[in-house]
Amino acid sequence: MIEQRVIDDIRIHWREVVNDITGPAKKKVNGTESYICPICGHGRGGDGLTFNPQSGDRNGLKCFGCGFSGDVIDLYMAITGTDFTAAVETLAEKLNVDRARRSTAQARQTVPQTREKTKEVSQHRSNEKTAETVDFTDYYRQCEQRLTEPAATRYLKARGISQETAALFSIGFDPQSDPANAPGAISDTEKRHPEPRIIIPCTKDFYIARAIQKDAAYKSPNPKGSRTQLFNGDAVRSAGAVIVTEGIFDALAVIECGHNAIALNGIGNGRLLLDTLKHEEAEPRFIICFDNDGDPKTAASTKKSAAKLNSDLQAAGYASIVYNIAGKYKDANEALQADRNALEEALQAALKELNRDDIDDFLDRIRSEAYRPHETGLPFLDRLLSGGIVNQSLMILAAAPATGKTTLAQQIAETLARNKRPVTFINFEMSREQLLAKAISADLKRTGYNKTALQVLQGYEWTPQDKARITAVIKAYRKTKLPYIRYNPEGATSDLKALQEYLTAEGEEATRKGRQAPAVIIDYLHLITAAERIDTAELIKRAITTLKGYAVKYNTFVIAISATSRSSSKGRLTLASGRDSSNIEYTADYQLTLNYEAIDSGKLSDTELEEELQRQQGQPRREMILRLTKSRFTEPGKSEKVHFDAAHNTFYGVCENEHAELQRELLLDKDIPVI
Numbered sequence: 070m071i072e073q074r075v076i077d078d079i080r081i082h083w084r085e086v087v088n089d090i091t092g093p094a095k096k097k098v099n100g101t102e103s104y105i106c107p108i109c110g111h112g113r114g115g116d117g118l119t120f121n122p123q124s125g126d127r128n129g130l131k132c133f134g135c136g137f138s139g140d141v142i143d144l145y146m147a148i149t150g151t152d153f154t155a156a157v158e159t160l161a162e163k164l165n166v167d168r169a170r171r172s173t174a175q176a177r178q179t180v181p182q183t184r185e186k187t188k189e190v191s192q193h194r195s196n197e198k199t200a201e202t203v204d205f206t207d208y209y210r211q212c213e214q215r216l217t218e219p220a221a222t223r224y225l226k227a228r229g230i231s232q233e234t235a236a237l238f239s240i241g242f243d244p245q246s247d248p249a250n251a252p253g254a255i256s257d258t259e260k261r262h263p264e265p266r267i268i269i270p271c272t273k274d275f276y277i278a279r280a281i282q283k284d285a286a287y288k289s290p291n292p293k294g295s296r297t298q299l300f301n302g303d304a305v306r307s308a309g310a311v312i313v314t315e316g317i318f319d320a321l322a323v324i325e326c327g328h329n330a331i332a333l334n335g336i337g338n339g340r341l342l343l344d345t346l347k348h349e350e351a352e353p354r355f356i357i358c359f360d361n362d363g364d365p366k367t368a369a370s371t372k373k374s375a376a377k378l379n380s381d382l383q384a385a386g387y388a389s390i391v392y393n394i395a396g397k398y399k400d401a402n403e404a405l406q407a408d409r410n411a412l413e414e415a416l417q418a419a420l421k422e423l424n425r426d427d428i429d430d431f432l433d434r435i436r437s438e439a440y441r442p443h444e445t446g447l448p449f450l451d452r453l454l455s456g457g458i459v460n461q462s463l464m465i466l467a468a469a470p471a472t473g474k475t476t477l478a479q480q481i482a483e484t485l486a487r488n489k490r491p492v493t494f495i496n497f498e499m500s501r502e503q504l505l506a507k508a509i510s511a512d513l514k515r516t517g518y519n520k521t522a523l524q525v526l527q528g529y530e531w532t533p534q535d536k537a538r539i540t541a542v543i544k545a546y547r548k549t550k551l552p553y554i555r556y557n558p559e560g561a562t563s564d565l566k567a568l569q570e571y572l573t574a575e576g577e578e579a580t581r582k583g584r585q586a587p588a589v590i591i592d593y594l595h596l597i598t599a600a601e602r603i604d605t606a607e608l609i610k611r612a613i614t615t616l617k618g619y620a621v622k623y624n625t626f627v628i629a630i631s632a633t634s635r636s637s638s639k640g641r642l643t644l645a646s647g648r649d650s651s652n653i654e655y656t657a658d659y660q661l662t663l664n665y666e667a668i669d670s671g672k673l674s675d676t677e678l679e680e681e682l683q684r685q686q687g688q689p690r691r692e693m694i695l696r697l698t699k700s701r702f703t704e705p706g707k708s709e710k711v712h713f714d715a716a717h718n719t720f721y722g723v724c725e726n727e728h729a730e731l732q733r734e735l736l737l738d739k740d741i742p743v744i
Contacts, residue, residue: 079160083141086160090674106132107148149335159337171346203274212241213675216659220265224281228347229405230321235654240487241268252308269317271298277317297339300332310420311353314401315360322405326413336371339378355382356419360400392419412645446572449711449722455703458626463617467631472663473713474630477720478590483508486554491587493555497563497596504556516716521716539708562596569615576623586623593630611654661697690714719740
C-alpha cells in the first residue's frame with residue numbers, strides 16, 4: 070500500500086521530475102513555466118508543457134499541443150506506459166523519497182488539499198479494480214481482421230515485423246483507436262485523441278496501441294482503466310533463454326530473429342516479471358536487453374533498472390545477465406531495421422554469454438593471442454623462454470653483484486621499447502640521466518662508435534665528431550624508443566606503498582585509454598622499503614605479491630632483479646640462490662640466473678675463484694651463462710652462453726654472427742653509418 074505522504078512528496082518535487090524528463094524550462098512568463106512536452110514534442114517554438122503554480126488543483130501540468138492535463142505522476146504514466154502504483158514507486162525511488170522523515174509542514178504545502186487527494190487516490194484504486202473485469206477479446210478480433218489494410222502493413226514492414234509474426238500474437242489495426250476511451254474500458258471526460266494505431270494484445274484486459282503517425286498526440290498510452298501487463302508473458306514457461314526488452318517492438322524484433330522474448334512495457338515493470346515467475350515451475354534463463362538511451366540521465370536510470378532486475382532475478386534463483394544486443398542503435402527494433410545480420414549475431418553472442426562457464430572462458434582465452442609469448446628482442450633470451458615472456462607473469466633475474474644484471478634488464482627494456490612495447494624501468498640506485506647515458510652508450514657501440522656511459526655524461530668534453538655522432542644517436546633514440554620507455558618516473562619510489570599506488574595509477578590510466586599497460590622492470594627487489602618496521606622476508610613477500618598482482622590485473626609482465634646469497638657465488642646458481650628466496654621461488658613464473666661461465670661450473674677452489682673473478686672483470690668481453698631455473702610454461706633447466714660487453718652495456722649471444730646481427734637489428738637510423 071502506497072502512503073499518501075509519498076504521493077505528496079512526489080508532487081512537491083514535480084519540477085525535479087520534469088527537468089529530468091525534458092530538461093530545464095524553456096521560458097517563464099507571469100509565473101508559468103514552459104517545457105518541451107515529452108509526449109508530443111510541442112514547445113520548441115511556443116507554449117508546450119506548462120505548470121501554473123496558481124492553478125489551485127493537481128492538474129497544474131498541461132500541454133497546449135496534445136491536450137495532456139494532470140500532475141507529474143499522470144505525466145510519467147503517459148510517457149512510460151506504467152500504471153499508477155508502478156509510477157509512484159519508480160518516482161519515489163528516483164527522488165529518494167524519505168518516507169519516515171516526511172514532515173506535516175511539507176504535507177500542508179502540497180496542492181491539492183488532503184480531502185481532494187484522498188478522493189483521487191480512491192478513484193485510481195477504483196479504476197484498478199474495475200480493470201479486472203475489462204475484456205477486450207472482441208475488440209482484438211475486429212482489429213485483427215483489419216491488419217491487412219495498407220496503412221498497417223506499411224507500418225509493420227517499416228518496423229521489420231512480418232505478417233507471420235504479427236499473426237502469432239493476434240496483432241491488429243484500428244484506424245480510429247482512442248485508448249483513453251477504449252471499448253469496454255471506463256468512460257472518461259478527457260479530450261478524445263482518435264488515431265490510427267497498431268493494436269498489440271498483451272492480456273485480455275491490456276494492450277498497447279501504437280500510433281503509426283509521427284505526429285500522434287499520444288505515442289502508445291495504456292487503455293484507460295487497464296493495468297500494465299507483460300507482452301508474451303507465457304514465454305517464461307520455457308526452460309530456455311528469454312530475452313527481456315523494454316518495448317513490444319523490441320521483443321517482436323527478437324522474435325523475428327527466432328528467439329523467445331517478452332516486453333516489460335516500461336523499465337519500471339520488472340516486478341511484473343518477478344510476480345509472474347512466482348506462479349511458474351519452469352526455469353527460464355534471462356537476458357535483459359534494455360534500450361540504449363541517448364540522454365545521459367535517462368541512460369543512467371535505464372542502466373540502474375536493468376541492474377536491479379538482474380539482481381532480483383538472480384536472488385530468486387534464475388540465471389540472468391544484462392546484455393546490449395542493440396549495439397550502436399537505440400534499441401533492438403532499430404537494430405533490426407538497420408542491420409538484421411548484426412542483431413542476429415548479437416543475439417547469438419548474448420546466448421553464448423548467458424550459457425558461459427569456466428571452460429568457455431578458457432577456450433576463448435587460449436584461442437586468442439592472450440598467451441602468445443611476447444618477444445624480448447634478444448635472440449638468446451627468447452630461445453630460453455621458448456619465444457618470449459607470457460603476459461600476466463612475473464620474471465625474477467638473480468645474479469651476484471657486478472655480473473651485469475642491471476645492464477641485461479635495461480637491454481631488455483630498450484629492445485621492448487624499440488619494438489613499441491611500453492615499458493617502465495625503475496632503478497633505486499641510479500638516476501634517470503645515468504640510465505639514459507648507458508642506453509645511448511650501447512646504441513653508439515652498435516653503430517661502431519665507442520663511448521662509455523661516463524663519456525656520454527661528460528658532454529662538456531665532446532669533440533665536434535663526438536657531438537655529431539652522439540647527437541645523431543640521441544635524435545634517433547628520441548624518435549624510436551623514447552615514446553615507449555620511461556626511466557624512474559615521478560612517484561615510483563622504493564617505498565612499497567608508493568610503488569603500489571604508482572603501478573595502480575599506471576594500470577588504470579592504460580585501461581581507461583584502451584592502451585597496453587606497460588611492462589615494468591624493478592631494479593632491484595631488495596632495495597624496496599616500507600614505512601613500518603617489517604622483516605625483510607615479509608617485505609619481499611609483499612613486494613612480490615604487488616608486482617604479480619599488477620601483471621595479472623593489467624595483462625602485462627614484470628621483471629624484477631634479485632640479489633643472490635653470498636654462499637651461492639661459489640658455483641652454479643639455483644632456484645634457492647636468491648636472498649630471502651622462498652617467496653620468490655613460489656610466486657615467480659620465471660626465474661633466470663646470470664653467472665660467469667667459469668664460476669658456474671662449481672669446480673674452482675676459493676683461490677681460483679678469486680683469480681677468475683679478477684680475470685673476468687678485466688676482460689672486454691666476459692663469458693657468461695644465462696640459465697632458466699624455473700618456468701611455469703616451458704621446460705626449465707635450459708641455458709645460453711652469452712658475452713657481456715661491460716664497457717658498452719651490451720649482451721649478445723655466442724652463436725655465429727649473432728653479434729653482427731644484433732648490431733644490424735638495433736641500428737636506430739639509416740643515416741648513422743656503421744663504422
